[in-house]
C-alpha cells in the first residue's frame with residue numbers, strides 16, 4: 001500500500017473509476033479485507049449494524065470479527081472513499097462509494113490490535129415514516145500501522161473540515177484533539193428511556209466519532225440549571241442535553257444566569273431527543289432536510305448530526321412573565337412590582353396547547369402519544385379564554401404618498417395586514433374593518449324582539465354541557481363562516497358608498513331587502529348583548545358555541561392597530577358605542593390607559609389544582625366588535641412619515657430586523673477546539689467556578705427587578721442581560737404605533753420560533769433557526785372541534801397554514817404581549833409552566849449599538 005502523489009503513483013490504479021471519482025485523489029492504497037461480511041454483494045470489507053458481540057478497541061469502539069480473504073483498493077477524495085474489491089470477485093458490483101457526509105468517524109485501534117482502518121458509516125434508509133440511519137462498520141487491514149494511522153488522520157481531517165490536498169503529509173500529529181462534550185441526561189424524560197438509549201445508541205456513536213464526553217444524570221428538577229451556573233464552560237466544546245426540551249430550557253437559563261452570560265450563552269448546546277415532545281429535535285431534523293420521524297430514528301438522525309459537526313446560531317427569546325406567586329409584592333398602587341425574566345428557545349403557549357402539555361403529564365408513560373390523548377381529551381371539553389394579544393409585526397411599511405386619499409377601510413385593511421408577511425391566511429382586515437362599518441345599520445324592532453326571545457330560550461340550557469358531534473360543530477361553523485363572508489362583502493360595499501357621500505344611512509339606496517334584514521339582525525344581536533350581558537364563568541366552550549351558533553365570530557373581537565388610524569376611520573368607530581365589556585375589562589382599560597399599567601387588579605395566581613372547571617366563557621365573546629383607539633403615545637414622534645416605534649429608530653437599519661443579540665449556538669456538533677485548550681485528562685470533570693464577590697449591577701429598568709440569576713449575580717461584577725429594546729416594562733402600556741392588538745376569546749395562542757411544536761407537529765413551516773421572528777398562531781373561540789382537530793392533523797404535515805377558517809390566524813412578529821383576562825389558565829414557556837398572568841416576549845437583540853455578537857469562536 002502506498003500513498004498517492006506525483007512521486008508515488010498507485011501500483012494498482014482502479015481500471016474503471018466509478019462515477020464521481022473525477023476528483024483529485026488524496027490517498028490511494030491497497031488493503032486486506034477484515035471480517036467475513038460484505039455489503040449487498042458489493043465491496044465492503046466488513047460490516048455490522050450492531051457491535052455488541054464484537055471485540056472493542058481501547059476506546060470502547062466495537063470492531064468486526066475477523067480477517068477476510070478479500071483485498072481492496074481504497075481511494076480517498078475530498079468527498080468520498082471509493083472502495084474497489086480486487087479479489088476474489090472483481091468486476092461487477094465490485095465498487096462501493098462511501099460518501100464522507102455519511103460517515104460519523106473512523107478509527108485506528110491501538111496495538112495489539114492489527115493495523116486496521118475502521119470506518120463508521122450511517123447511510124440513510126427510507127422507511128415507511130421518515131428516514132432512518134443504519135449503522136455499518138467497514139474495516140480494512142493496512143500493510144502497516146503507520147499506513148493505517150495516515151489514513152485515519154486523513155479521514156479525520158476531512159471530517160473536521162480541515163484544508164488538505166494531495167500534497168498533504170497526513171500523520172497522527174495532525175489530528176485535532178478530540179472534542180469534549182458534557183452530556184446531561186434526564187433519566188425521567190419521556191418514557192424514562194434516556195439512560196438505556198445512551199448505552200445502546202448515543203455513546204457508541206459518540207465514541208466512534210472520537211468525541212470525549214462526560215455524562216451527568218440530573219438528580220432533580222433545576223439540577224441542570226444549577227450546573228450551568230457553576231461549571232467552567234471553557235472546558236467543554238458543547239453541552240448536550242439527552243432529554244426533552246425542558247432540560248434544554250434549564251440549560252439555556254442556567255447559562256443566562258451566569259455573570260458571564262454574554263460569553264456563556266455562546267457555548268454550543270445540542271439535544272439528543274429522549275423526551276415526549278422533542279420539538280427542537282424535530283426542528284433540527286426538519287432543517288437538516290430529513291423527513292419527519294420519531295423515537296429512535298429521530299435520535300439517530302440527531303446523534304448523527306451531532307457527530308458530524310456544525311454550529312448554527314439560534315434565536316433566543318427574552319420572556320417576561322408575571323411575578324412568581326412567592327415573590328409577588330405590591331407597589332404603592334397595589335400592583336405587582338416585580339416580574340420574572342427568562343429566556344426561551346422554542347415557544348410560549350396559552351390555552352389549548354399549554355393545557356394539553358400540562359394536563360397530559362399524567363399520561364407520560366405513553367411517550368409522545370400522551371399529546372394525542374391529551375388533545376382528544378381537551379377537544380372533548382373545549383375551553384376558551386378571554387385575553388388581549390398585542391404584537392409587533394416584523395416590518396413596517398411606509399404609507400404610500402397618496403395614502404391619505406385612499407378610502408378609510410382600505411387604509412385599515414392595509415395597516416392591519418402589513419407585516420403579516422404572507423403568514424396570515426385569514427382575512428383579518430375583512431373581519432374587523434368591515435364589521436365596524438356594518439354595525440352602523442339601522443335595526444328593526446320586531447327582529448330585535450325575536451332575537452331576544454331566541455336568546456332567552458337558548459339561555460335555559462346554560463350550565464349544562466351538551467354533547468355535540470364534530471359534524472354538528474362543523475355545520476355551525478360553516479354557517480358562521482358563510483354569514484361572515486356575506487357580511488363582510490356587504491359591508492365592504494357600504495363602506496365604499498359611505499366614503500363616497502359621507503352619509504351613514506345609505507342602506508335604502510338600492511340594496512335588496514334580504515341583505516338589509518341580515519344586517520339588522522346582526523345589529524339587533526349586538527344591541528341585545530350590550531343590554532343583557534353578564535359574565536358567565538365556568539361554562540365550556542361548547543355552550544358558548546351553542547349560544548352563538550348564529551352569530552358570526554368577528555363582532556366578539558376587538559382588533560386594534562395601535563398606529564393612529566385615519567380621521568375618517570376614527571370617526572366611523574367613535575360613532576358607535578364602545579362594546580359592553582364587563583366591569584373588570586373596563587377597569588383594565590382604565591388601568592392600561594390612564595395609570596399606564598396593564599396589571600390586573602387581581603393577581604392571577606396559578607392554581608395547581610386547576611381542573612376542568614376552569615373553563616371560562618367571557619361576556620366579551622359575544623360582545624360587538626369595537627375599536628378602541630389608544631391615546632397617543634407621549635413619546636411618539638407624530639410625523640406620519642415615521643410609523644416605526646421609537647425603540648427601533650435607535651437601529652441604523654431600523655426598517656429591517658434588528659440584529660440578534662447573543663444568538664444561541666445550536667450545536668449539531670461542536671466545532672474543533674482551540675489549540676490552547678488543556679489536555680483532555682484535565683477537563684473531563686467540570687470544575688466549579690470560583691467567582692469573586694462583587695456588587696450586583698442593577699438593570700436600567702426601574703419598573704421592576706428581574707428575578708434572574710440571583711445566585712450568579714450575587715457574586716458578579718457584570719451586568720445582567722440588558723432590557724428588551726422593543727418592549728416597555730410589563731406594567732407599562734405598549735407604544736401606540738405599529739403594534740396590533742386583538743382582544744377577545746381565544747382557544748389558543750401559540751408563539752413559536754422554531755419549526756416544530758413536537759417532533760411530529762410542523763407548527764411553523766417557514767421558521768428558521770435564526771430568522772429573528774416569533775411565529776404566532778391564534779385560534780379564536782367559536783371554532784368547531786372538527787376544525788380544531790383538522791388544524792392539528794394538518795399541522796403534522798405543516799399544511800395547516802392553508803386551512804381556511806375565520807377563527808385561525810397566523811402572523812409573524814418581533815415581539816408580543818399577552819394579557820390573559822380569564823382568571824385561570826396555563827401558560828408555558830418551552831413547555832414549562834410559568835406564572836399565569838401578563839407575559840411579553842421579544843427576540844433578543846443587541847440593543848442600540850447595533851453590533852451583532854458573533855457565535856463564540858472559542859471552538860473554531
Ligand SMILES: Nc1ncnc2c1ncn2[C@@H]1O[C@H](COP(=O)(O)OP(=O)(O)OP(=O)(O)O)[C@@H](O)[C@H]1O
Nearest residue numbers: 189190218219220243244245246247275276277278
Ligand atoms: N432527575 C430529575 N428528576 C425529576 N425531574 C427532572 C429531573 N431532571 C430534570 N427534570 C425535569 O423534568 C422535566 C421534564 O423534562 P424534559 O422536558 O426533558 O422531558 P419531557 O417533558 O419528557 O420532554 P418534552 O419537554 O420534549 O416533552 C423538566 O422540567 C426538568 O426540569
